Amino acid sequence: MTAGQPMIIASKSNQTNRKQELRRKVSLARERTLALLTWVPDEFFQIRVHDFYSPVGWHFGHIGMTEEAWVLEHALQKPCRDERLRFLFANIPDNPKDNRVNLPSREEVVAYLAATRQRAMEALEQTDLYDSNPLIADGYAWEFAHQHECQHQETIIEMLQLITKRSTAPQTTPFGLRESDAIDTPTEMRVVSGDVFRMGSDDPNGYDNEKTAHDVEVASFELDVAPVSAGQWLHFMREGGYRQRGLWTPDGWQWREQENVTAPEYWNPVQAGNAYAYAGPRGFRDIDPNEPVSSLSWYEAEAYARWIGKRLPAEAEWEFAAEPGEVPGSVWQWTSSPFLPYPGFRAFPYDGYSVEHMDGRHYVCRGGSWATDTCIRRRTFRNWYVPTYRQGLLGVKCAK
Numbered sequence: 001m002t003a004g005q006p007m008i009i010a011s012k013s014n015q016t017n018r019k020q021e022l023r024r025k026v027s028l029a030r031e032r033t034l035a036l037l038t039w040v041p042d043e044f045f046q047i048r049v050h051d052f053y054s055p056v057g058w059h060f061g062h063i064g065m066t067e068e069a070w071v072l073e074h075a076l077q078k079p080c081r082d083e084r085l086r087f088l089f090a091n092i093p094d095n096p097k098d099n100r101v102n103l104p105s106r107e108e109v110v111a112y113l114a115a116t117r118q119r120a121m122e123a124l125e126q127t128d129l130y131d132s133n134p135l136i137a138d139g140y141a142w143e144f145a146h147q148h149e150c151q152h153q154e155t156i157i158e159m160l161q162l163i164t165k166r167s168t169a170p171q172t173t174p175f176g177l178r179e180s181d182a183i184d185t186p187t188e189m190r191v192v193s194g195d196v197f198r199m200g201s202d203d204p205n206g207y208d209n210e211k212t213a214h215d216v217e218v219a220s221f222e223l224d225v226a227p228v229s230a231g232q233w234l235h236f237m238r239e240g241g242y243r244q245r246g247l248w249t250p251d252g253w254q255w256r257e258q259e260n261v262t263a264p265e266y267w268n269p270v271q272a273g274n275a276y277a278y279a280g281p282r283g284f285r286d287i288d289p290n291e292p293v294s295s296l297s298w299y300e301a302e303a304y305a306r307w308i309g310k311r312l313p314a315e316a317e318w319e320f321a322a323e324p325g326e327v328p329g330s331v332w333q334w335t336s337s338p339f340l341p342y343p344g345f346r347a348f349p350y351d352g353y354s355v356e357h358m359d360g361r362h363y364v365c366r367g368g369s370w371a372t373d374t375c376i377r378r379r380t381f382r383n384w385y386v387p388t389y390r391q392g393l394l395g396v397k398c399a400k
């Protein structure tokens with residue numbers, strides 16, 4: 001158990017408010033989770049649509065398992081109710097993704113979500129949140145389960161997009177981002193004057209990888225005012241971006257060749273490759289040339305930046321340039337920074353959350369997408385993936 005998480009509750013009356021806030025936000029999030037479940041076609045509930053992913057149905061159970069495990073087991077030392085499901089829905093090496101296809105029915109998963117939620121809420125009523133255990137203090141275990149649920153909602157949306165890609169062929173009309181939609185004007189940039197700023201956060205509701213807040217000096221630089229658009233990406237494609245080896249890092253080029261990547265993951269060729277349709281969570285849709293391009297790997301984002309004579313921003317630059325308060329953006333933005341610990345970092349509440357990915361092979365993306373809940377959408381939030389990962393709502397803002 002990691003000590004030293006600050007307790008911010010000062011009185012019983014604040015505690016009542018905090019409990020009410022937690023109850024409210026977890027139940028709103030659950031409505032969204034259950035709505036997403038209705039979008040999952042039966043025939044895709046328990047199959048793996050991609051090497052990277054467990055079956056989509058597994059993610060729903062995993063949400064319930066995580067809530068019960070952190071609240072009941074870890075924070076309160078109470079047993080979980082169903083050992084078999086506890087194991088099935090755990091993301092651990094002993095439970096490889098190929099084993100996770102043996103899921104209970106959709107109805108049983110819904111019942112499991114309700115039962116784990118009920119136990120977590122009963123525990124919330126009965127627990128004094130003024131406690132030195134950092135999982136209990138101010139309701140952190142409930143907060144963690146909540147943010148975790150919201151993160152998996154976005155993963156589920158990614159999987160719904162992969163399901164669209166695999167289940168139906170795009171119609172030839174009216175979909176299409178066509179040749180003539182290419183935009184050859186580069187994104188406008190703004191100057192960000194250098195300074196020292198406080199990077200990261202000590203907020204007790206934040207994740208371990210955001211801690212601790214520390215001073216970082218950023219030199220003056222320029223940053224795109226908007227993410228690269230679909231039309232600009234099409235221009236890159238038409239100019240041979242995917243065919244010029246010199247634009248890519250050696251690893252990136254090897255990956256591009258091996259996977260024969262020629263367009264973003266969710267762009268599907270229609271009309272014999274003369275146009276593209278977007279595989280959305282509820283079927284194919286048109287691509288607006290002005291919308292931000294998404295579903296790029298780090299390798300693609302990096303090659304684009306080189307092609308346009310720019311570079312990816314470092315994550316410190318991204319955070320410095322973001323206004324405190326609300327984080328805008330409808331796609332995540334790749335940075336040039338590997339996912340590494342900040343000064344004073346301590347793994348909490350478990351190594352598997354951040355530390356196991358701080359291996360220099362994952363890159364940070366920042367911001368948030370249209371599928372990202374507001375509880376995740378904060379200036380200091382760090383997301384990360386391997387450089388080949390392109391199934392997320394991942395875009396790019398270049399720097400210079």
Ligand code: AVJ
Pocket residue numbers: 148151152155353382383384385
């Ligand atoms: C931060 C999105 C990479 O999905 O693996 C979910 C978030 N961690 N459950 C992931 C996460 C544990 C994580 N990412």
Ligand code: FE
Pocket residue numbers: 062066091148152
């Ligand atoms: Fe998880």
